[in-house]
Amino acid sequence: MRPTGCGRTSCVRRAARVRARVSLTEYFVTDGARWLWQFRLDQMAADPGQARWMVRQAVVGDKGLVVGHAGFHGPPDEVGRVEIGYSVAPDFRRQGYARSALIELLRPAAAEPAVTTVRAAISPDNVASLGTISGFGFVEVGEQWDEEDGLELVFEVPARRVPAA
Numbered sequence: 001m002r003p004t005g006c007g008r009t010s011c012v013r014r015a016a017r018v019r020a021r022v023s024l025t026e027y028f029v030t031d032g033a034r035w036l037w038q039f040r041l042d043q044m045a046a047d048p049g050q051a052r053w054m055v056r057q058a059v060v061g062d063k064g065l066v067v068g069h070a071g072f073h074g075p076p077d078e079v080g081r082v083e084i085g086y087s088v089a090p091d092f093r094r095q096g097y098a099r100s101a102l103i104e105l106l107r108p109a110a111a112e113p114a115v116t117t118v119r120a121a122i123s124p125d126n127v128a129s130l131g132t133i134s135g136f137g138f139v140e141v142g143e144q145w146d147e148e149d150g151l152e153l154v155f156e157v158p159a160r161r162v163p164a165a
Contacts, residue, residue, distance in 0.1 A: 080116030
């Protein structure tokens with residue numbers, strides 16, 4: 001049973017505001033976003049040790065408005081590789097948030113002894129994301145097919161290459 005006046009989207013947004021003291025834009029309560037959150041929660045339930053590698057949030061200023069999310073797809077694999085992912089809500093794109101999120105992923109990867117390589121898989125049509133990783137030393141190493149996103153170009157960079165802020 002749902003409290004009066006609390007639709008699916010408004011309940012999620014209200015819970016985020018009350019419990020985490022952040023405000024979510026509509027972007028974070030779409031079916032796609034909710035699928036990602038559930039997928040990551042299921043990963044953490046299966047292996048709680050993965051939690052520190054999962055989705056993080058990007059929050060702006062004193063208003064506590066979430067403008068994007070970033071994180072690792074999981075812990076390092078057997079060769080020390082981690083894959084990163086990030087997304088910024090449409091209203092906040094082209095303002096440097098993705099670049100900042102990328103830096104905040106590269107720093108802990110560089111500090112983690114078990115991580116040797118950072119990987120990013122990006123749609124060839126995602127010009128903005130391709131631009132975001134340029135200048136960070138990522139080298140294209142191949143391509144892959146993602147069931148959700150289709151063709152992706154795969155880029156890697158040694159983990160110890162930490163960018164200047």
